[in-house]
Amino acid sequence: MPDAILSLSNITKQFGSLLASDDVTLDLRKGEIHALIGPNGAGKSTLIKQIAGEIKSDSGDIHFDGQKINELDAVARSRMGLARTFQVSSLMPEFSVLQNVMLARQSVSGKVFRFFRPVLSDKSLVEPAMAQLERVGLADRAQMRAADISHGERRQLEMAVALALEPKAFLLDEPMAGMGPEGSKRLTGFLDGLRTQAPILLVEHDMDAVFALADRISVLVYGRIIATGTVDEIRGNEDVKRAYLGEEA
Amino acid sequence: MTMNRETLINTIIAVAFVAVPVIAMGMNEPFIITLATKVAIFAMAGVGLNLVLGFGGLVSFGHAAFFGIGGYAAGILASHALNYEPIMESPFLIEGTTQMIVIWIVALVVSALVALAIAAITLRTSGVYFIMITLAFAQMIYYFAISWPAYGGEDGLSIYVRNGFPGINTLDPISFFALCAVMLGIVMLFSAVLIRSRFGLALQGARQNPQRMTAVGIAPFRIRLVAFVISAMITALAGALYADLNRFVSPTMLSWHMSGEIMIFVILGGVGRLFGPLAGAALYIILEHLLGSVWEFWQLPLGVLLLIVVLFARGGLVGVLAGERKHA
Numbered sequence: 001m002p003d004a005i006l007s008l009s010n011i012t013k014q015f016g017s018l019l020a021s022d023d024v025t026l027d028l029r030k031g032e033i034h035a036l037i038g039p040n041g042a043g044k045s046t047l048i049k050q051i052a053g054e055i056k057s058d059s060g061d062i063h064f065d066g067q068k069i070n071e072l073d074a075v076a077r078s079r080m081g082l083a084r085t086f087q088v089s090s091l092m093p094e095f096s097v098l099q100n101v102m103l104a105r106q107s108v109s110g111k112v113f114r115f116f117r118p119v120l121s122d123k124s125l126v127e128p129a130m131a132q133l134e135r136v137g138l139a140d141r142a143q144m145r146a147a148d149i150s151h152g153e154r155r156q157l158e159m160a161v162a163l164a165l166e167p168k169a170f171l172l173d174e175p176m177a178g179m180g181p182e183g184s185k186r187l188t189g190f191l192d193g194l195r196t197q198a199p200i201l202l203v204e205h206d207m208d209a210v211f212a213l214a215d216r217i218s219v220l221v222y223g224r225i226i227a228t229g230t231v232d233e234i235r236g237n238e239d240v241k242r243a244y245l246g247e248e249a
Numbered sequence: 250m251t252m253n254r255e256t257l258i259n260t261i262i263a264v265a266f267v268a269v270p271v272i273a274m275g276m277n278e279p280f281i282i283t284l285a286t287k288v289a290i291f292a293m294a295g296v297g298l299n300l301v302l303g304f305g306g307l308v309s310f311g312h313a314a315f316f317g318i319g320g321y322a323a324g325i326l327a328s329h330a331l332n333y334e335p336i337m338e339s340p341f342l343i344e345g346t347t348q349m350i351v352i353w354i355v356a357l358v359v360s361a362l363v364a365l366a367i368a369a370i371t372l373r374t375s376g377v378y379f380i381m382i383t384l385a386f387a388q389m390i391y392y393f394a395i396s397w398p399a400y401g402g403e404d405g406l407s408i409y410v411r412n413g414f415p416g417i418n419t420l421d422p423i424s425f426f427a428l429c430a431v432m433l434g435i436v437m438l439f440s441a442v443l444i445r446s447r448f449g450l451a452l453q454g455a456r457q458n459p460q461r462m463t464a465v466g467i468a469p470f471r472i473r474l475v476a477f478v479i480s481a482m483i484t485a486l487a488g489a490l491y492a493d494l495n496r497f498v499s500p501t502m503l504s505w506h507m508s509g510e511i512m513i514f515v516i517l518g519g520v521g522r523l524f525g526p527l528a529g530a531a532l533y534i535i536l537e538h539l540l541g542s543v544w545e546f547w548q549l550p551l552g553v554l555l556l557i558v559v560l561f562a563r564g565g566l567v568g569v570l571a572g573e574r575k576h577a
Contacts, residue, residue, distance in 0.1 A: 052464070078466035090464070092457045095450075103454050106447050107466040113475065114447040122447070165465060 003030045004063075005169050005199055006051070006082075011060035013046060013223075020046040021057065022223035028169060033191065033200045035210045038220035039243075044203045045087055047220070048173050051201070052084045053077040065168055079107070081168030085161075085175055087203075089154040093147035097138055097157055100146050101129035104164035132160045136190070152183045159187075170200040176209055188212055211235075219243070255571035259524040262567075266527060267430065274423045282422040283494070284538060288531045289429040290491045295514035295526025296436050297483030302512070303521030304444050305476045306456030310380045311367070311387030312511050315360045315481040317394065317503030319488025322356035323349075324406040324498035331409055349414045352489050360485030361478050363390075368477035372470055384505060391503040405499025412493050419493070429490050433527070436483050441523050443479070452476050484511070513551075517558060519565030528566045 004027040013021040020043040028034050036044055049055045051062060053074035062069050069077055078084075092100050102125045106112055109124065119125060133139045136156040141149055146157060155175060162170060175191070176184045188209045194200060195215075204210050210217065211231050218228040221243045227234060234240055266288065273281035294316050301307040329336050329345025337343040346352060371382045395403050411419045419425045443449050455462050455469035462469045492498040501507065510533070518529025533551070540547035562569045 054460075054463075074463045075466055075468045078464055084464055086460075086464075090458060090461045092454050092461060094457055095454065099450060103450060103462075103467070104465045106450065112447055112451050112467055112472070115449075116442055116446055118442075118445040119447050119450050120445070125447075161461075161465065 004028060005030055005065055006201065007063045008047075008051065009061045009063075011047070011050060011062070012058045013043075013050060013055070014058055019223045021050065021060075024060070024220075024223070024225055026218055026225060026228070028199050028201050030199055031195055032215040033195045033202055033213045035202045035204060035214035035217045036220060037204065037207075037210055037217060042220045043223040044220055045173055046223075048084065048171050048201075048203060051077075051171055052082065078165065081165075081198075082171065083162040083165040083167035083169070084171035085158040085173055087173040087177060089151075089158050091146045091154060091157060091161070093145065095146055096143050097133065097146055097149060097153075098126070098129055098142040100157055101132055101160050101164045102126065104161045105129050108165060129164060132164045135163060136160045137186075152179050155179055155183070155187075159190075167198055169198050170194070170202075172200055173203045174205060175202070176204055176206040184209055255522075255567065258567060258570045262524050262528055262531070266531065270423060270426050279422045282426050284534055286422070286426045286429050286494055287491075288527070288534050289426065289433045290487050290494060291511070291514055291530035291533070292527040293429075293433045293436050293487035293490070294484045294511045295518070295530055296433070296440050297480045297485075297487065298511050299515045299521065299526050300440060300443070300452075300480040300483065301473075301476055302515055303525065304449065304456065305452050305473055305480075307372075307473060307477065308380050308512075309383045309477070309480070310505070310508050310512070311383030311385075312481070312484050313503050313505060313507035314367070314387035314390045315364060315484040316488035316491065316507055316511065317390065317498075317500070318360045318363060319356040319485035319490075320492035320498040320502040321394065321400065321406075321488075322359060322485070323352045323412060323489040323492035324408055325400055326352050326355060327408045327412055328400070328406055347410070347412045349412045349419070349489070349493065352412060353486055356485045356489040357482045360481045364478045364481030365474070367481075368474050372473050372477065384508065387503065387508055388505060391500055391505070394500040394503055401499070403500060405497055405501070408492060408496045408498070411496055425494070429494075432486065432490065436486070437523060437527070440483075448472070448475070513555060515565075516555065517565055519567035520563065522565065522567045525565055525567050532566055 007027040009025050011021050011024040024047060038044055050057045053072060064082060065080060092103065102119060105125045105128050130139060130142065133142055136159050138153060138156050138160060141153060146154065159175065176187055179187060184206055191200060191213055202213065214231055216228060216230060217234045218225050219234060219240050226243060227237045227240050266285070270282045270285040298309060298312045301309055326345045327347050330347045335342055335344045367383065367386045371379055371386065374382055400406050413419055414428055417424050417428055419428065444453065451467055451472045455472050459469045488502060491502065514526050514529035514533055516529065517532050518527065519525030536551055537547060540550060558565055
């Protein structure tokens with residue numbers, strides 16, 4: 001896998017008697033959108049958490065950007081260029097929309113311990129943050145409190161924060177969740193263009209979006225990857241139909 | 250609109266805070282000047298605590314440790330100077346001092362070191378454990394002071410003459426008040442600047458959502474550690490002034506009652522508000538002396554007031570006066 005930016009090999013994670021990740025091997029290549037699908041409780045979010053460094057795997061290795069990152073914590077992995085969004089929006093509710101993005105820019109700048117200059121007049125933070133808000137279509141909400149914007153707008157803000165980190169790879173945990181058909185469509189178009197900036201590991205339940213976007217799909221069932229392949233391969237796979245798609249189609 | 254109204258309220262508080270002792274001087278009421286000085290000092294201790302409690306969301310129940318360290322810095326240095334006994338003769342000579350500036354520097358350095366050690370341990374916990382462990386550390390220092398006979402132990406330590414400051418007669422009540430008020434002003438200004446800075450943004454972010462902080466690549470621990478140290482230093486400075494106000498320092502300054510009182514100033518005045526500690530300390534002192542002179546159980550209505558603030562007016566006195574609507 002020479003062009004893989006992120007690769008998981010034989011990842012295992014057990015919670016009591018529940019095997020949440022069962023010998024998972026997976027990679028994310030440059031320029032691709034790799035969708036991770038599976039029924040509820042299959043262990044998709046658990047896998048994202050292990051990649052992001054929020055929980056430790058019991059065994060297996062994770063390589064990112066040519067480096068083994070098993071021992072790095074979530075802060076270090078983020079700083080290496082691994083940006084994740086959360087299934088349930090995780091923002092700073094009392095901050096303005098703009099401040100939420102500025103915080104990410106502050107992290108990228110590497111200058112957090114600055115005690116005197118007011119942030120809101122710091123152009124080196126405000127301007128790039130505004131640029132990301134414009135990209136996701138939230139510029140007119142910049143001064144509103146994150147707690148006061150709509151659910152769909154919070155999803156957009158999650159994206160803007162991830163973009164502001166200028167990552168080498170995105171981990172998107174159900175970015176379409178609760179967005180409505182109109183919003184999902186817009187986000188699908190947006191993500192389509194994003195893969196050239198950085199590859200995306202996409203956990204998503206919205207099958208229209210997955211089939212429209214994914215270069216490859218991996219299907220996770222009970223913590224195990226039962227198939228990996230292109231959209232057509234996955235659509236034609238009998239195991240997948242039985243385990244997963246059959247329920248809906 | 251609320252923002253402008255809060256600014257107006259803050260201005261009124263500031264003007265009243267300066268005007269009352271000036272009028273008291275004209276009426277030859279030095280006791281009121283002393284009370285106003287006490288307000289200034291308590292407010293400063295509260296400004297320190299407010300940094301971690303209000304903006305950082307860290308409920309430290311051990312800030313008396315730093316208040317007391319400041320107090321003992323003043324007491325110990327002054328007692329050595331007044332008794333002409335060096336603190337240490339070998340390997341090099343360290344003498345006591347009656348210069349406030351030197352005392353303050355010592356208070357700042359010692360409190361910063363102690364805070365660094367305490368924070369490095371306590372910040373690995375959160376919630377009620379954080380509260381209990383900060384309390385435990387402060388109590389350790391309290392019992393140490395009680396059982397250390399060299400500096401008075403339980404009886405405390407007197408400072409026979411108030412320490413000096415260049416160009417100011419610190420024995421004159423209004424001059425000492427002015428010194429404390431200016432120091433409070435500097436500390437409040439510093440605090441206002443700090444919370445608007447990059448560091449302030451990160452500190453408030455760590456309070457609201459540590460998960461998000463981690464995800465953007467900023468470790469909440471380091472931010473909180475630095476905030477805790479700065480907070481402790483401000484409270485220690487207040488402690489040094491308090492020892493000079495009373496010309497006395499005792500383990501009482503280190504006890505958990507003191508930690509509770511500092512917390513009350515912040516909560517009464519308004520958690521996470523710039524003028525909260527000043528409003529809270531002023532209200533506390535006014536209640537203590539108005540109610541306390543007519544009823545020895547004055548702390549009972551104080552308790553009820555505190556309950557009302559916590560239940561119905563989270564913004565404290567400043568929040569109520571600024572007409573802020575209740576948040577969900």
